[in-house]
Amino acid sequence: MHTTEQLQQILETAIQNLKFPDHPKQLYDPITYIINLGGKRIRPLLVLMGTELFGKDAHDSIHAAMAIEVFHNFTLVHDDIMDNAPLRRGKATVHEKWSTNTAILSGDVMMVEANKNLAKVNPIFLKDVLDTFNATAQGVCEGQQLDMEFESRDDVSIEEYINMIRLKTAVLLGGALKLGAIIAGASEKDADLIYQFGENIGIAFQLQDDILDVYADPEKFGKQVGGDIIANKKTFLLLKAFELANGEIKEALDTWTGYKDFDNKEKVESVRLVYDTLDIQNVAKESMNKYLDQALYLFKQINVNEVQKSNLLTLTNQLMAREY
Template identity: 65%
Template sequence: MHTPTQLQEFIDQAIQNIIYPAQPERLYLPISYIMSLGGKRIRPALVLMSADLFAADVHQVMPAALAIETFHNFTLIHDDIMDNAPLRRGKATVHEKWGVNNAILSGDVMMVEANKHLAMLDAAVLKDALETFNSTAQGVCEGQQLDMEFESRDQVSIPEYINMIRLKTAVLLGGAMKLGAQVARATKSQAEQLYAFGENLGIAFQLQDDILDVYGDPEKFGKQVGGDIIANKKTLLLLKLKELTNPADEDLLEDLMTYTNLAQKIEKMRMLYDKYNIRELAMAEMSAYADQAFQALSELEVSEDRKSELDLLAKALMNREY
């Protein structure tokens, strides 16, 4: 068994060893750039941890991990363009450095590079691996589309929101785990069990993100607290509040959507959230998905000592500080 730290070191080394074509330089340089920006490498680590459960050689599974990480970074390039984001992991985004057209094209070729990694897998597992990878990638794109559509919609239901974050965020965690299991030649039910674990963990993680955006410690959260409030983002907390507000508070909420005094907007939104116990309701929803994730892991027929590292990582992800 390997620790997540060891697996992340293997991944970083494998990424450094990838040789992209030298020309056209402006097509491939942005790929090397975004792949080298680091990050926690959670998704490829989950591929390897999943395979590790079944005593697979993690180096033989590495092409699947690199495919997932390459795809993930491809989505980040395109997300940053859509969000007009200037920074990614504290550095200039690809479109800021090379221009939008270049960034789109480099992102496109990253999808090809991801498939080239997958093609290096053993032929016996390749069909299942491709099926999982493609359905995961498609789901992420569907989630991003829904997220954009929700911005211009007045009404979004909580089930719709949960489905959107499931697609945009959670299917990639579930897909990474299922892929690792398939490459390690786990049974179909074991692969599905790990998918359920990853998907539910991903939903819980995103709901936790929604809560941290309002109640997190900016030093520990690593992002601007109140960003979702400023952007009028339809998070679980806002949707829950809209369900519960009385007519007078409904008017206040409507006014807050157009507030230009941002500090006051955040403060008054927090007061409304507190009045209707939104934090507690959101925490309960988050815990329900986390419980489903841990239940799926506990039911997985693999020795407990092999599951321990995965259990620890999941608990660390769900215990970020408020």
């Protein structure tokens, strides 16, 4: 069993060893570019941890981990086109640096590269691996579609929102863990438990993101606090506020989300005041903790010893212990 640092080293080596053709340059350069923008490599790490959880060596699932990382980067390239995003991790997005057409086509070929990596797994697990990967990829596409649709809808329920973040974010975490488990020869029951664990962690993690956007310590937060408020993004907090607000509070919320021109700082402070009045932070934390508790409840049922569980538990705690 490897330490988390060792697993991260195994990943970085494998990522640097990913080989893409040289030609056509315009098609393959963006792949190297986006993958080398970095990121925390959480998803491929979960694949490896899913394998070691069940007592097998991380190297057994390194190709599946690469498939997940390349797939994840493919979704970033295409999502950035759809979201019209100029920056990704502080650098120009692929469609900005090259062109939209290049970003579409490089993304497409990344999907193929992901599948090529997947085809390298031990053939005895191949069918199960493909089914899990394809179900995951399909969920991610559905989540992105719902996210786009929500932008122009005024009647998104909390339930719909949770389902959207489940698809867009959480199924990939669950799918990554399950791929690792399958390749370790885990039982179907354990593979499903680790999948459900990942999905619940993913939802909790996204809810935490929603909370941090409003309540993070600006000194420690990587990005602008209040970005979601400025953009009227339909997060758990905003949807919950609309659900709970009435009277003057409702009016204030309608007014601030209705303004076309506004001072960013003033809007963030005013909407946060609405949230505070409605105790939205605690409501959101309660929901987050519900998913986190459910995840840990499922994790406990997995039939392996505590030592093998330690890496994943520590990672979960680290991920959920970001600064408020």
